[in-house]
Amino acid sequence: xxxLTCPVETPLHRVPVGAKLLGLALFVLIITQLKAPALxxxxxxxxxxxxxxxxxxxLLFSISLLRPLLPFLLIIALWHAYTGTLAQxxxxxxxxxxxxxxxxxxxxxxxLSDIVALLERSLAIFNRxxxxxxxxxAIALVIRFTPVLRxxxxxxxxxxxxxxxxxxxxxxxxxxxxAAIDDAERVAEALSARGGV
Amino acid sequence: xxxxxxxxxxFSALIAILGxxxxxxxxxxxxxxxxxxxxxxxxAVLGPRRGALSVLLFxxxxxxxxxxxxxxxxxxxxxxxxxxxxxxxxxxxxxxxxWVVEHWRAFLLPTVFVGAAIGGIGVLYGFGIVxxxxxxxxxxLEATLLAVPFIAGDLIKAAxxxxxxxxxxxxxxSIIMSRVVR
Numbered sequence: 214x215x216x217l218t219c220p221v222e223t224p225l226h227r228v229p230v231g232a233k234l235l236g237l238a239l240f241v242l243i244i245t246q247l248k249a250p251a252l253x254x255x256x257x258x259x260x261x262x263x264x265x266x267x268x269x270x271x272l273l274f275s276i277s278l279l280r281p282l283l284p285f286l287l288i289i290a291l292w293h294a295y296t297g298t299l300a301q302x303x304x305x306x307x308x309x310x311x312x313x314x315x316x317x318x319x320x321x322x323x324x325l326s327d328i329v330a331l332l333e334r335s336l337a338i339f340n341r342x343x344x345x346x347x348x349x350x351a352i353a354l355v356i357r358f359t360p361v362l363r364x365x366x367x368x369x370x371x372x373x374x375x376x377x378x379x380x381x382x383x384x385x386x387x388x389x390x391x392a393a394i395d396d397a398e399r400v401a402e403a404l405s406a407r408g409g410v
Numbered sequence: 411x412x413x414x415x416x417x418x419x420x421f422s423a424l425i426a427i428l429g430x431x432x433x434x435x436x437x438x439x440x441x442x443x444x445x446x447x448x449x450x451x452x453x454a455v456l457g458p459r460r461g462a463l464s465v466l467l468f469x470x471x472x473x474x475x476x477x478x479x480x481x482x483x484x485x486x487x488x489x490x491x492x493x494x495x496x497x498x499x500x501x502x503x504x505x506x507x508x509w510v511v512e513h514w515r516a517f518l519l520p521t522v523f524v525g526a527a528i529g530g531i532g533v534l535y536g537f538g539i540v541x542x543x544x545x546x547x548x549x550x551l552e553a554t555l556l557a558v559p560f561i562a563g564d565l566i567k568a569a570x571x572x573x574x575x576x577x578x579x580x581x582x583x584s585i586i587m588s589r590v591v592r
Contacts, residue, residue, distance in 0.1 A: 217476070217477055217484055241490065278483075278485075281481065281483055281491065282492075288546070288556065292552075305546060305547040308547075309491070309545060309546075312490040313487040313490045313491050316485065316489065317485055320475040320484070320485030320487065321475075321485070325474055328475070347415060351418065352471065352474075354415075354416060354419035355422045355468070356471070358419070358420055359426045359430075362420075362424060363427045363430060363431065366427055386428075386444070386574050387581070389424070389427075390451060390574065390578055391581055393424045394585055396420055397413070400416045400420075401412040401416040402412075404415075409411065409412055410411060410412055410415060
């Protein structure tokens with residue numbers, strides 16, 4: 214299961230995850246207060262410069278991650294062009310791009326193990342060591358079983374296509390959910406046999 | 411305890427793959443992302459609290475950077491995008507669906523449909539519209555206009571959720587936790 218972390222080591226990888234998340238929160242807080250388009254696009258430029266400092270590949274990958282925003286950017290452009298408030302639309306679009314791009318950069322430069330460690334430490338602070346272990350186990354279970362269920366869904370899709378020459382319909386979902394439920398029961402038995410949680 | 415943990419985790423995984431397999435057509439020729447159906451199924455099957463926990467676990471993994479959202483999206487960027495409101499509303503939608511199924515003691519099929527409609531459409535769109543209004547800097551009415559075209563598809567998904575949960579109940583009656591006879 215591939216995470217969205219960039220495998221190429223950058224200086225930002227070495228910054229503690231907590232500090233990066235705090236920085237992101239502050240950045241988003243600040244840019245939501247910006248009203249002038251020039252300032253909002255300056256923020257976009259700053260984020261772009263940060264990307265460039267880490268490498269061109271990072272910048273290109275980050276731009277590709279912005280693709281889901283295109284429909285919304287189009288809506289904003291058309292809407293504000295129609296109502297004659299292009300400056301406001303420009304600010305909104307710039308804020309969105311800057312926030313999402315920086316958030317994606319933080320995700321790219323934070324290893325999954327580091328973030329899970331941060332979570333465990335945070336829960337331990339509240340004297341929740343047991344919950345931390347259960348949460349870590351739950352995370353591991355989801356990561357482990359997502360490819361398993363995906364393979365099952367591929368098998369079900371193949372079985373469907375062997376019987377009908379169409380794309381699989383919703384009817385493959387009940388057996389898929391049953392596979393998830395049965396796997397859950399079996400893993401629960403295995404966990405109990407090994408001492409439980 | 412173990413069973414609850416594993417059921418919550420496996421349903422999170424189920425919601426994840428319902429975003430990763432876009433090649434399911436829900437009705438002939440209409441490809442719709444099935445991920446919100448996973449949320450409603452989790453609520454209906456696991457009950458309000460466990461269903462919401464399952465969805466929260468899924469969101470945690472998305473925040474951790476795993477590309478589990480429909481279309482392989484993920485990471486913190488998803489929580490800054492215009493659809494972030496819907497993400498925040500997912501666990502509440504699951505809770506609502508589960509709550510209706512738990513408390514309304516009618517036949518399972520209409521109960522799940524009503525629960526999924528109230529939770530997966532009413533509540534979810536409430537959160538989603540507020541989120542869009544904030545990120546896109548629009549009024550609530552304008553954001554509602556943007557969201558309205560998708561309601562028809564989600565009504566179909568609510569109906570399908572009901573059929574799926576009914577099938578699950580026939581196959582494994584004990585799994586619908588709120589309907590287990592004590």
